[in-house]
Amino acid sequence: MISRAVVSVSMKRSRITADIFIPLGFIILLLVGWEYIVKLRSIPDWILPGPVQVVRTFVDNAPLIAKHAQSTMIECLAGFALAILFSFIVVFLMDEISLFRKALYPLIIASQTIPIVSVAPLFIIWFGYGMLPKIIVVVLVCFFPIAISLLSGLAAVDNDYLELFRSMQAGRIKIFRMVKLPLAMPAFFSGLRISAAYSVMGAVIGEWLGAKQGLGIYMTLSQRSFQVDRVFAAILAVTVLSAALFLLVSLIERVVIPWNRLNEK
Amino acid sequence: MPEIVVEGVSKTLGGMLTLGGVNLKAGDRDFAGILGPSGCGKSTLFNIISGLMRPDQGRVYIDGLDVTGRTGRVSYMRQKDLLLPSLNIVENVSIPLALKGMPKKRACAQAAAHFKQFGLDGFEKYYPSQLSGGMRQRAAMLRTYLFSSDILLLDEPFASLDAITKRKMQAWLIEVFNAISPTVMYITHDVDEALYLCDRIYVLSACPTVVKLEITVPFCRPPHGRTIVDREYGVIRDKVMEALEI
Numbered sequence: 116m117i118s119r120a121v122v123s124v125s126m127k128r129s130r131i132t133a134d135i136f137i138p139l140g141f142i143i144l145l146l147v148g149w150e151y152i153v154k155l156r157s158i159p160d161w162i163l164p165g166p167v168q169v170v171r172t173f174v175d176n177a178p179l180i181a182k183h184a185q186s187t188m189i190e191c192l193a194g195f196a197l198a199i200l201f202s203f204i205v206v207f208l209m210d211e212i213s214l215f216r217k218a219l220y221p222l223i224i225a226s227q228t229i230p231i232v233s234v235a236p237l238f239i240i241w242f243g244y245g246m247l248p249k250i251i252v253v254v255l256v257c258f259f260p261i262a263i264s265l266l267s268g269l270a271a272v273d274n275d276y277l278e279l280f281r282s283m284q285a286g287r288i289k290i291f292r293m294v295k296l297p298l299a300m301p302a303f304f305s306g307l308r309i310s311a312a313y314s315v316m317g318a319v320i321g322e323w324l325g326a327k328q329g330l331g332i333y334m335t336l337s338q339r340s341f342q343v344d345r346v347f348a349a350i351l352a353v354t355v356l357s358a359a360l361f362l363l364v365s366l367i368e369r370v371v372i373p374w375n376r377l378n379e380k
Numbered sequence: 381m382p383e384i385v386v387e388g389v390s391k392t393l394g395g396m397l398t399l400g401g402v403n404l405k406a407g408d409r410d411f412a413g414i415l416g417p418s419g420c421g422k423s424t425l426f427n428i429i430s431g432l433m434r435p436d437q438g439r440v441y442i443d444g445l446d447v448t449g450r451t452g453r454v455s456y457m458r459q460k461d462l463l464l465p466s467l468n469i470v471e472n473v474s475i476p477l478a479l480k481g482m483p484k485k486r487a488c489a490q491a492a493a494h495f496k497q498f499g500l501d502g503f504e505k506y507y508p509s510q511l512s513g514g515m516r517q518r519a520a521m522l523r524t525y526l527f528s529s530d531i532l533l534l535d536e537p538f539a540s541l542d543a544i545t546k547r548k549m550q551a552w553l554i555e556v557f558n559a560i561s562p563t564v565m566y567i568t569h570d571v572d573e574a575l576y577l578c579d580r581i582y583v584l585s586a587c588p589t590v591v592k593l594e595i596t597v598p599f600c601r602p603p604h605g606r607t608i609v610d611r612e613y614g615v616i617r618d619k620v621m622e623a624l625e626i
Contacts, residue, residue: 279458280479282455282456283479283527284479294464297467
């Protein structure tokens with residue numbers, strides 16, 4: 116018994132080592148290689164700065180980047196929240212009313228073939244340089260993964276569950292709330308995690324084309340003045356924001372559906 | 381007096397005559413077994429008795445009342461436990477009470493009162509995935525029982541369990557049956573299980589399904605749970621096997 120416990124602890128430790136230290140080591144290796152090549156070939160900063168220079172720029176410009184990141188984050192969260200709200204409403208209607216499903220499903224799939232960069236300028240023409248057009252872009256980017264994962268999660272619910280609850284005289288709304296929604300939650304959260312990572316990208320694309328503030332416009336301006344180190348610093352900020360949002364969603368998932376982790380074991 | 385009467389029920393599914401006029405009866409405190417080849421429409425029969433499906437012809441009477449095509453009187457337990465992974469066991473089991481309008485707290489308390497009898501004592505707060513297959517089936521049976529305590533429809537409840545667990549569950553079911561004495565209809569395609577548990581066995585034919593043989597079992601549910609030693613056992617078993625064309 117004791118030896119088994121020891122084995123399992125050491126196994127757990129070795130798994131953590133594998134999960135954290137191997138990717139971390141690989142990243143460090145890449146960064147060192149990057150720095151080495153930049154130094155060795157003495158590539159000028161305006162073409163490709165080394166990681167050390169990028170970090171230095173990031174730290175020096177931290178207050179400015181933070182200000183831009185703040186706008187980007189607000190657009191992200193607003194767009195993300197709206198996307199969740201819309202996808203819930205649309206998916207509920209599609210799931211409950213087959214007419215909606217038949218009418219909307221092809222449209223939702225087809226909408227994904229429209230390149231977002233081609234419609235984003237239109238939003239600026241229609242809604243100006245404020246936050247609204249960026250929020251719309253984020254909503255468009257996030258809606259699809261959330262809606263599709265929720266929809267397929269609901270469709271995957273075993274019909275026997277529905278029959279059992281019907282035989283116990285549960286109404287449609289009750290079946291949706293008690294059975295379908297909880298069973299679809301794991302799929303919903305996997306879609307949510309994907310769109311959390313996308314949402315920052317959506318906001319940045321929106322800002323590229325013109326904004327008063329935000330990491331996207333900071334990036335464009337830096338690029339135009341050949342301050343490539345600033346572009347990389349902005350990329351670093353975008354990455355950090357995306358990762359933070361991704362972690363936030365994972366954390367919420369743990370709180371909302373704690374039982375799902377039991378199933379994964 | 382809990383009594384199920386199925387009268388001349390026929391049903392065509394997907395263009396094929398599945399049930400071709402089935403007559404069955406399970407009287408008060410009967411343990412009626414329904415044996416038949418797989419795909420012969422046994423589950424369709426339960427869907428009709430529980431009111432989920434309307435028969436093309438024939439009627440279903442429970443307690444003398446015509447309940448054809450109406451849900452709400454009985455629910456049935458399936459081979460799959462169908463417990464919700466999002467709820468703990470006591471919440472899962474109390475669902476039928478909550479659906480009947482009982483406040484959640486009271487429903488849970490009432491469900492918990494049966495946990496000892498159903499061998500789930502101490503596991504109230506566990507989630508389904510933390511329980512063994514046998515325990516999950518017991519929980520599913522308790523849920524069925526709480527929906528209608530005098531009639532239990534069981535559709536191959538132990539088919540997914542391993543042989544040893546299955547044997548234990550059968551012995552346990554006899555114990556519960558003796559304690560609460562409900563009317564039971566039990567679908568299975570295990571001849572020995574039927575002979576072990578049931579007072580009466582209906583052997584169904586292949587599609588279109590009709591009752592091929594109705595037989596009374598004199599030695600059912602021995603309290604010792606061991607092998608049944610009875611001269612008649614072989615005779616009845618052979619009759620059932622013959623009807624099943626084995």
